[in-house]
Amino acid sequence: MDQDAEHTLTSLLSSLTGSAQRMLTFTVLWHPELARVGEQAFASPGSRQIALNRFAPLFGRPGGTPLGLGDRRIARDPVMLLRDAADQVTIVTPQSRMSIGVDGETLAGGATLSMAAVERGVVLALGGCVLLCMHWSDQLPRLNSSKTLLGVSGAVLRLHESIRQAAGTLLPVLLLGETGTGKELVAQAIHAGSPRRDRPLVAVNMATLSETLAAADMFGAVKGAYTGADSARRGWFAEAGDGSLFLDEIGDTPGTVQPMLLRVLETGTYRPLGAAADVRSGARVIAATDQDLGHGYNQALLRRLEGFVIHLPPLRARREDIGLLIRHFIMQWENAGNAPAELPTTLIDALCRYDWPGNVRQLAMVVRRALIAAVDGPAPAFEVLVPEVEQPPQPSNVAGRLPVGGVAPDDAVRKVTRRAKLSELDHDAVLAALEDNGWQVGAAALALGVSRPSMYKLIDDHPDIRPAVAIPLAELQSAVGACGDDVVLCAQMLKTPSEALRRHLRGVGLLA
Numbered sequence: 174m175d176q177d178a179e180h181t182l183t184s185l186l187s188s189l190t191g192s193a194q195r196m197l198t199f200t201v202l203w204h205p206e207l208a209r210v211g212e213q214a215f216a217s218p219g220s221r222q223i224a225l226n227r228f229a230p231l232f233g234r235p236g237g238t239p240l241g242l243g244d245r246r247i248a249r250d251p252v253m254l255l256r257d258a259a260d261q262v263t264i265v266t267p268q269s270r271m272s273i274g275v276d277g278e279t280l281a282g283g284a285t286l287s288m289a290a291v292e293r294g295v296v297l298a299l300g301g302c303v304l305l306c307m308h309w310s311d312q313l314p315r316l317n318s319s320k321t322l323l324g325v326s327g328a329v330l331r332l333h334e335s336i337r338q339a340a341g342t343l344l345p346v347l348l349l350g351e352t353g354t355g356k357e358l359v360a361q362a363i364h365a366g367s368p369r370r371d372r373p374l375v376a377v378n379m380a381t382l383s384e385t386l387a388a389a390d391m392f393g394a395v396k397g398a399y400t401g402a403d404s405a406r407r408g409w410f411a412e413a414g415d416g417s418l419f420l421d422e423i424g425d426t427p428g429t430v431q432p433m434l435l436r437v438l439e440t441g442t443y444r445p446l447g448a449a450a451d452v453r454s455g456a457r458v459i460a461a462t463d464q465d466l467g468h469g470y471n472q473a474l475l476r477r478l479e480g481f482v483i484h485l486p487p488l489r490a491r492r493e494d495i496g497l498l499i500r501h502f503i504m505q506w507e508n509a510g511n512a513p514a515e516l517p518t519t520l521i522d523a524l525c526r527y528d529w530p531g532n533v534r535q536l537a538m539v540v541r542r543a544l545i546a547a548v549d550g551p552a553p554a555f556e557v558l559v560p561e562v563e564q565p566p567q568p569s570n571v572a573g574r575l576p577v578g579g580v581a582p583d584d585a586v587r588k589v590t591r592r593a594k595l596s597e598l599d600h601d602a603v604l605a606a607l608e609d610n611g612w613q614v615g616a617a618a619l620a621l622g623v624s625r626p627s628m629y630k631l632i633d634d635h636p637d638i639r640p641a642v643a644i645p646l647a648e649l650q651s652a653v654g655a656c657g658d659d660v661v662l663c664a665q666m667l668k669t670p671s672e673a674l675r676r677h678l679r680g681v682g683l684l685a
């Protein structure tokens with residue numbers, strides 16, 4: 174390792190230790206050497222002037238070798254970034270002919286970016302080949318060794334810390350975050366990091382439970398406990414044993430089971446339907462929701478669920494992670510045996526600037542769609558891949574530059590979260606929303622502008638959609654044979670919601 178480089182990074186990092194101030198940070202969103210995506214360079218809180226060229230600053234990751242950006246298309250003449258006392262950042266372009274893009278616009282002359290614009294994350298395109306996210310950060314980088322929950326942002330590092338803390342307790346955990354932010358992944362990570370990791374993790378989507386059968390589903394029932402109970406049922410709490418029970422979409426818990434759930438959280442006991450005695454539960458509950466449970470929800474239950482609360486940040490609040498996630502989805506695609514396909518830097522640029530109302534899940538679907546198209550020809554334009562907006566939102570708070578067109582972030586979000594009337598939605602619209610959103614019910618509901626329970630009703634009523642449990646085993650086996658462990662492809666092939674399919678495939682031993 175280059176000793177100067179090592180010394181420079183080490184002294185830079187040590188100068189930041191203990192600092193509560195914000196550091197101007199550059200994260201590699203895209204680079205011709207894909208291994209460099211996610212590397213970061215930090216300017217210490219006191220530095221007012223940063224020179225950005227082929228050699229400086231040094232980019233690295235904890236434990237790695239810090240290097241300049243290197244690519245020959247990046248000029249030797251530096252782009253100067255001047256930070257003023259109000260935390261505005263002025264970009265001064267060099268004499269060279271290197272193209273410089275700032276949030277999708279080619280920069281001629283200079284530009285001044287407000288503190289808030291940098292807060293949102295500014296995408297810099299250098300020489301048409303390297304993309305950087307310029308953003309603030311308030312903590313030193315740490316190694317994120319997780320192979321599943323990716324990210325270099327402060328938000329993701331804090332999330333890992335919360336997961337570690339939660340895993341060490343027996344408290345109920347409440348995961349709060351928008352759809353597609355990774356709540357189920359976090360639940361899995363808490364379980365995997367806990368002393369219960371060898372016990373079962375049972376995942377239940379509360380929105381799929383019916384009012385009448387929810388109690389038996391969750392707490393079990395003795396034979397004959399209710400009309401149609403031909404045999405005894407164990408229930409999810411018994412299935413989870415001393416492991417973890419993940420209750421997704423807890424905001425949609427049927428009213429019939431809320432008192433029973435409260436009781437098991439308070440006393441650790443419950444009574445299966447028709448049983449003569451209580452049963453003790455050793456399961457740790459991890460609940461998740463993307464709803465505001467403040468009003469109208471059973472507040473006593475909410476207080477019990479809030480033993481340890483973890484907020485998951487939306488993807489637009491950690492723009493610096495988008496490149497790393499795109500690279501991950503491309504690698505997943507190639508590892509599944511698909512033909513390699515290249516996505517143009519201009520498309521990656523647009524993907525990094527979008528606000529992603531459907532978060533990581535929506536990003537994954539869009540990347541997949543782009544890859545499918547790029548195998549046989551050019552990758553589609555961003556506007557084709559994400560038709561709900563005309564172009565990626567642009568910052569409206571950039572000082573010193575002409576305002577650019579596009580949809581403001583809030584408008585973009587509002588546009589896809591508008592509530593639709595169920596009667597407006599025909600079978601084709603329901604099918605299209607599921608197909609466009611990887612057969613993920615929450616994301617499809619968001620795209621259609623309906624609630625999740627309504628989405629489940631639309632799915633139930635759809636003549637061409639089958640629940641995973643109704644699909645013959647032979648059909649499941651041949652889908653898995655064709656798609657491997659790519660559950661979304663399997664779901665697309667079988668026309669069934671992907672999350673329930675994943676659980677069912679695990680249940681019948683077709684998926685690890």
Ligand SMILES: Nc1ncnc2c1ncn2[C@@H]1O[C@H](COP(=O)(O)OP(=O)(O)OP(=O)(O)O)[C@@H](O)[C@H]1O
Binds near residue numbers: 321350498501533537
């Ligand atoms: N940090 C991350 N790194 C890698 N993949 C991620 C990350 N966050 C989410 N994902 C992926 O995004 C998809 C959605 O994640 P997940 O199902 O955990 O979200 P969720 O918040 O539970 O969504 P919902 O509220 O709609 O149920 C999954 O395919 C997951 O693997």
